[in-house]
Amino acid sequence: MIEAKDIVKRYGNLEVLRHVDVSIEQGEVVSIVGASGAGKTTLLQIIGTLDSADSGSVLYDGVDVLRLKDRELARFRNSNIGFVFQFHRLLPEFSLLENVAIPALIGGTKRDEAYRRASELLDYMRLSDRLEHKPAQLSGGECQRAAVARALINSPKVILADEPSGSLDSQNKAELHKLFFDLRKEFNQTFVIVTHDEGLAAQADRTLRMSDGIIVGEDTDTTV
16 A cells, blocks of 8 residues: 655765665554664654655555645645654644544535544544543543544544654553554554554564664564
8 A cells, every 4th residue: 555665865964764665555553663763753754745755755556645746745645644643733722623623624524524523533532521622621641542533534544653652651552552453453544653662563563673774674463
């Protein structure tokens, strides 16, 4: 489904990614691990079209999205990619329902339909009694579950997560990790997750290990 080919990224004289190749199949949960500075987040941002490569290609179902014009790329990103970050990045002035609906509204979905879909997702996340609450009124775990709902609102091909449980306590971390695999089981959702959490990485179908801008190894969960 996703192929990143021969990705090179430099910041000045520093080569952050050195001819990286990654392939992700529909319904896979793939983790990316490595020390800080290994290039994990940069690779995730390029796969997610939030950053550009100096050379190489990123193909979604055969289409090189890095060659799309800015407006086309923004539409593609909104429709096909969901993002979950270490800190939820919910907008503080909006309710939970509004926050989750925003990507759908940006994508052109009518308000009533966007809010209906957002409400359904928040119910799935066990947040149906928090629809009108603002982020400051919620726990960290609740905010992260809402961020996952927001990532799902446009039924994307893939969810890209950057240290999604890094700010959570052990109980909320375990619940969030379980949620990812529940979503894969129920919706065949694809996840690419950058993490320092070896427990989460070990649950993935595949773990890509990065060092100094290259993939140095791959572990496969043989129980899947």
